Amino acid sequence: MRPKVVITGMGVVSALGVGAERHVLALRSGKSGIAEVRFLPTKHHEFPVGEAPFHNEEFRRKLNLPEGRRYSRTSLLGIAALREALAQGRLLDRQVLALISGTTVGGMDVTEQFFPKPVPDLDRDIHDCGASTNDIADNCGDFDHVSTVSTACSSAMNALIMGKLLIENGERDIVVAGGAEALSLFHLNGFKSLMILDTQCCRPFDKMRAGLNLGEGAAYLVLESEASAKARGAGIIGVVSGVGNACDAHHQTASSENGEGAYLAMSQALLDAGLSSSDIDYVNAHGTGTPNNDASESAALRRVFGEHLPPVSSTKSYTGHTTSASGSIEAVFCLMALQNGFIPVQPEFENPDEQCVTPVSGSNAVSADLRHVMCNAFGFGGNDSSIILSRYE
Amino acid sequence: MELTEELKTKMIEALNLEEMTPADIDDNAPLFGDEGLGLDSIDVLELIVLLERNYGIKIADPKQGKEIFASVRTMADYVAANRTK
Amino acid sequence: MNTMVKHTVKLTPNYLEVNGKRVAETVAGESFLTKLYRLYNMEYPKFFKMDVLCKVGFVASEVLLGTEGGERFVPRSDRAVLLFNRHSSLHADSTFQHTIANPDEFYPSPSVFVYTLPNIVTGEIAIRNKYQGESSFILLPEKSEEAMDQAVARAFMDRETTSVLTGWVEAVSETEYEVEMELRMKNDE
Numbered sequence: 001m002r003p004k005v006v007i008t009g010m011g012v013v014s015a016l017g018v019g020a021e022r023h024v025l026a027l028r029s030g031k032s033g034i035a036e037v038r039f040l041p042t043k044h045h046e047f048p049v050g051e052a053p054f055h056n057e058e059f060r061r062k063l064n065l066p067e068g069r070r071y072s073r074t075s076l077l078g079i080a081a082l083r084e085a086l087a088q089g090r091l092l093d094r095q096v097l098a099l100i101s102g103t104t105v106g107g108m109d110v111t112e113q114f115f116p117k118p119v120p121d122l123d124r125d126i127h128d129c130g131a132s133t134n135d136i137a138d139n140c141g142d143f144d145h146v147s148t149v150s151t152a153c154s155s156a157m158n159a160l161i162m163g164k165l166l167i168e169n170g171e172r173d174i175v176v177a178g179g180a181e182a183l184s185l186f187h188l189n190g191f192k193s194l195m196i197l198d199t200q201c202c203r204p205f206d207k208m209r210a211g212l213n214l215g216e217g218a219a220y221l222v223l224e225s226e227a228s229a230k231a232r233g234a235g236i237i238g239v240v241s242g243v244g245n246a247c248d249a250h251h252q253t254a255s256s257e258n259g260e261g262a263y264l265a266m267s268q269a270l271l272d273a274g275l276s277s278s279d280i281d282y283v284n285a286h287g288t289g290t291p292n293n294d295a296s297e298s299a300a301l302r303r304v305f306g307e308h309l310p311p312v313s314s315t316k317s318y319t320g321h322t323t324s325a326s327g328s329i330e331a332v333f334c335l336m337a338l339q340n341g342f343i344p345v346q347p348e349f350e351n352p353d354e355q356c357v358t359p360v361s362g363s364n365a366v367s368a369d370l371r372h373v374m375c376n377a378f379g380f381g382g383n384d385s386s387i388i389l390s391r392y393e
Numbered sequence: 394m395e396l397t398e399e400l401k402t403k404m405i406e407a408l409n410l411e412e413m414t415p416a417d418i419d420d421n422a423p424l425f426g427d428e429g430l431g432l433d434s435i436d437v438l439e440l441i442v443l444l445e446r447n448y449g450i451k452i453a454d455p456k457q458g459k460e461i462f463a464s465v466r467t468m469a470d471y472v473a474a475n476r477t478k
Numbered sequence: 479m480n481t482m483v484k485h486t487v488k489l490t491p492n493y494l495e496v497n498g499k500r501v502a503e504t505v506a507g508e509s510f511l512t513k514l515y516r517l518y519n520m521e522y523p524k525f526f527k528m529d530v531l532c533k534v535g536f537v538a539s540e541v542l543l544g545t546e547g548g549e550r551f552v553p554r555s556d557r558a559v560l561l562f563n564r565h566s567s568l569h570a571d572s573t574f575q576h577t578i579a580n581p582d583e584f585y586p587s588p589s590v591f592v593y594t595l596p597n598i599v600t601g602e603i604a605i606r607n608k609y610q611g612e613s614s615f616i617l618l619p620e621k622s623e624e625a626m627d628q629a630v631a632r633a634f635m636d637r638e639t640t641s642v643l644t645g646w647v648e649a650v651s652e653t654e655y656e657v658e659m660e661l662r663m664k665n666d667e
Contacts, residue, residue, distance in 0.1 A: 104595060108571075116579045129566050130617045147625070148617040150566060151597040158614055165632040186571070189578045190591035195438060195455045245636075246555060247613040249604040252592050254434050264555060264610055268638070380592070381601030383613055408589075411526035431523075438588035446585050 002168045004226040006392060008234040009089025009176075011081040012332045014217030014319040015050030018062075018080055020088075024336050028365045030347040032318045034201050034213050040183045047197045049183060050215025050320025052077055065139060070123050072107035073216070077325075078136035078180030081218035085176060086141055089222035090234060098145035098172050099137045100162050101220075102155025102179030104324040106132040109184045136180060145172075150324070152379030153286075154245075155179050156219070157327025160387060161243040163223045173228035178220035178328035187323070188214055194253065202289030202321070204314035204346065205298065207353035212288040215320025219328040221335075238335045239390040241372065242273025248382030254292055259300025261384035262286075266304045266374065269386040277305045279372050280388070282343050284330050286376040287314025287359070288321050293378065298356040311368070313359040317346045327377035327385065334373045334389045343368045396469045404465075407443045408436050420466045425459075437462060449477035480665035481634060484641075487542040489514075489534060489657040496545055509652075511537055518544060522606065529570040529593035531649040532602045535561065538657040539603045539643060546661055551608055556640045558612040558633045559600045561659075562626055563648040566596045566617055599647060611639055621646055630662055640664045 012019070015033025016026040026033065034050045052073075054062065059076040063083070078101065086092050106129035111119050119127060126135055130148045137143040149159045156179025163177030191197050191214060198211035229236050246268060248261025255262070270277060286297055301309060315333050316322075322329050337343060342365040349361035360366055371391050378384045394402075401415035410430070423429035425437075432440075437458040444450040450472065452458065461471045488495040491510060494502040502517065504510040511533050515525055520540050528536060543550060570593035577587045592598060597615035604613050612633055618625050626644065633642050645659035 106566075112575065115575050128568070128617070130564070130619050134619070146619075150595070150615050150617055151600075151613070152595045162614075162629075162632065165635050169632060169635060171628070185578065186575065186594070187591075189586040190574065190588075190594065193438060193442070193586035193588040193591055194435075195441070195588075245612045245614070247559070247601065247604040247610050249553070249601075249608050249610050251433065251605065252435065252598055252601055261610065268636075379597065380595055381597040381613070381615075382604060383597055383601065409526045410523070412523060435589050435592055442585050442587060 005164045005167050005223055005240045006226050006229050006236045007221050007238040007240065007335065008224045008229050008236055009085045009091065009222030010219065010237065010332050010335060011084025011088065012217070012219040012329055013052050013077050013080045014322060014329055015052060015215055016318055017053055019084055020336065024340060026318065027315070027333060027336060027344045028342060030345060030363045030365065032201060032347060034320050040185065040188065042185055042188055044188060044192065046199050048201055048213050050213060050322065051183060052216055070110055070126065072110045072126050072132055073182030074103055074105055074107060074132045074180050075126065075135040077182055077216060077218040079139045081178065081180065082136055082140045082176065082220045085220040085222050091222065092141065095142040096144040097141055098166065098175045099133065099143045100147050100149060100159040100175060100177040101133040101136065102149045102159040102324045102327065103129050103132055103181050104150050104152055104155060105181050105184050105187060108186045109182050112185050151383040152381055153323050154327055154377040154379035154383045154385045155324035157331065157377035157385040157387060158245060160221060160240070160328060160331060161245055161385060164240050164243055167223060167225050174222065174224045176220050176222050178218065179325040180218035181216055181323050181325040183214055183216045196290045198289060201348050202317055203348050204285065204287035204289045204316060205294050205353065205356040205359045206349055207351040209289045209291060209294060211290050212316065213320035215322040217319060217322045217325050217329050219325060219332045221328060221331060236392045238338055239392050240387060241390040242269040242275065242388040244268030244272060245385045248384055250382055253380045255296035255378065257296060257299065259296040259303070261382050262297055262300035262376065262378060263303045265384040265386040266300065266376065269374065269388050273388045275372060275388065278308055280310050280374050281368065281370040282310055282337060282373040283312045284334050284373065284375040285312050285314045286378045287316055289316060295355045297376065301357050309357060311343050311360045312357050313344050313346050315344050317348050330377065331375050331387060331389060334375045338370050338373060338389060338391050341367055341369055396473060397465050400465055400468055400472070403443055403447060407439055408432065418465060421464050423464060424462055444472065448472050450475050481662045482665050484661040484663050485542055485545045486660040487538045487657070489538045491653050491655060494541065496541060527589065528602065529567070530652050530655065531567055531569060531596065531647065532593060532599045534649045534655045534657050535599035535647045536602055536606070538659045542643070542659050542661060543607065553608040553610060555610040556638055557609050558639045558642045559603050559609055560614050560629060560633050560642055560644045561600055561647045562616050562618055563596065563646060564618060564620060565648060565650050567594050568650050570594045603643065612636055634664060
């Protein structure tokens with residue numbers, strides 16, 4: 001019998017603010033955090049972004065981190081989210097924890113301050129993805145296992161999946177998993193070169209959708225075996241019921257027309273959870289706002305759910321696409337929806353598209369009694385993942 | 394050099410069509426899809442950069458690329474009509 | 479989980495080994511990867527568009543899967559692709575950064591940007607072979623058999639997975655790379 005994997009803590013930072021409370025407020029009242037760029041030193045002000053609310057120095061001060069060294073923005077966002085998750089999980093004093101974190105940008109923002117000049121030795125140690133995860137871990141607690149997953153925009157979700165498997169495998173009782181990703185000139189220009197950035201607020205599944213807005217943030221979940229959570233009297237806020245990871249095997253960046261990878265990932269998650277598609281009460285879609293993703297994901301959703309499509313929305317219209325961190329940030333939104341009984345709506349949605357599913361729209365969140373919700377995260381490379389989170393009962 | 398030949402040379406370089414020479418590319422053959430060179434969506438974006446860099450042509454909507462890059466001939470016609478350098 | 483290694487491939491700038499036997503060596507002045515591409519008749523023009531991380535992963539996987547034999551290029555989701563390294567996509571990152579470093583010569587290259595993700599190499603292998611099972615790219619602070627074994631063991635926990643193409647795929651430049659790739663099978667097969 002596989003141990004049940006429950007969630008006993010969560011922490012989140014995004015354009016909606018720092019901490020869970022602000023996020024619940026914003027999601028309930030339909031307030032998007034997407035705006036003109038303020039902190040990233042780019043000239044491309046034509047592309048709205050979802051930036052976390054403080055500049056680096058302010059983050060450093062609020063987090064009481066020592067002066068005199070550089071921090072990558074990915075680390076700062078990650079530290080804020082991880083500390084919140086550990087505090088809620090009552091693990092701040094606990095030793096020998098495991099951390100699995102997804103990122104792709106890592107410390108690129110530090111490196112690009114110097115480029116093309118070489119990065120000073122001291123700062124080079126915080127450039128790469130693994131180093132940025134270590135930096136986050138070192139500033140939050142005592143971790144004896146740290147690993148980094150890098151599967152583009154499904155990185156953080158794959159970290160959650162790895163965490164669940166570690167616990168089911170009996171290797172760990174508790175795993176903290178999620179992801180962190182800051183905006184960088186590197187990937188803003190990269191996405192611009194792919195011509196998939198919208199100059200307006202992104203409009204996932206809308207007929208007029210014209211691309212995504214980049215965002216940044218971090219989120220971590222404390223995953224724990226039910227037995228461990230009960231034994232130490234931890235508060236249980238949800239269950240990771242099922243996970244699925246599949247490869248679209250179609251193209252490096254484009255998703256297949258019939259959404260094969262997405263279909264396989266969602267189907268596997270249902271199978272893993274022992275649920276049927278009609279048990280799902282809400283889907284937090286990957287829904288980036290690009291013409292290709294939304295059509296492909298819609299095709300996959302229709303294949304999985306047939307006539308009985310549950311309410312679907314993409315919360316990227318609030319945070320922008322937080323790339324590698326999106327899987328855990330949106331998993332946190334799903335937990336908030338489960339706990340507080342609401343479905344986040346897409347405030348900007350206007351024009352249904354026959355190629356796409358029609359998301360829940362409006363100005364305020366819709367009240368709903370939710371038991372099982374599905375959350376999708378798909379990445380370049382065809383790395384498609386899906387998880388099902390459930391109310392603990 | 395004729396514009397079509399120039400474009401072929403630049404294309405081979407920009408798209409890393411390592412095993413091709415300009416002589417292998419027919420002026421009128423489709424560049425995309427299974428019959429022609431089999432270029433994909435990333436190649437379209439790279440061709441857009443090629444036109445901007447070499448001929449000062451800015452293309453804002455990648456959907457336009459489908460017509461412009463139908464063949465080397467259509468691309469040459471477009472460049473001749475719109476080039477600023 | 480009881481598993482066994484079926485075939486191994488080791489690729490360095492100097493030589494290629496299959497199942498522990500040296501099968502090709504480099505000659506000064508040639509591109510070893512292109513030589514292997516032609517030697518093994520890979521016939522996949524996309525190879526020339528790949529960054530060096532994808533090229534080394536692709537070449538090693540082609541040799542490995544050719545050694546395995548049997549029918550290829552048929553869609554299947556019982557095989558996972560799980561690769562590791564230390565330096566992610568560092569070479570492509572630096573190539574891309576050069577395309578945005580000079581404000582007067584500012585042409586970000588979409589085809590280079592695509593390769594600034596390390597998991598594109600797992601994607602390329604999956605696309606080539608139509609593998610639709612799990613695929614992941616994991617960064618480790620250093621090469622650790624223990625950490626890789628653990629990750630492979632987890633991949634086998636997925637009831638669908640019966641084999642894993644896995645290994646260390648590191649490439650920091652055209653002349654500095656190291657691949658150790660293997661096919662691991664569930665033992666009851």
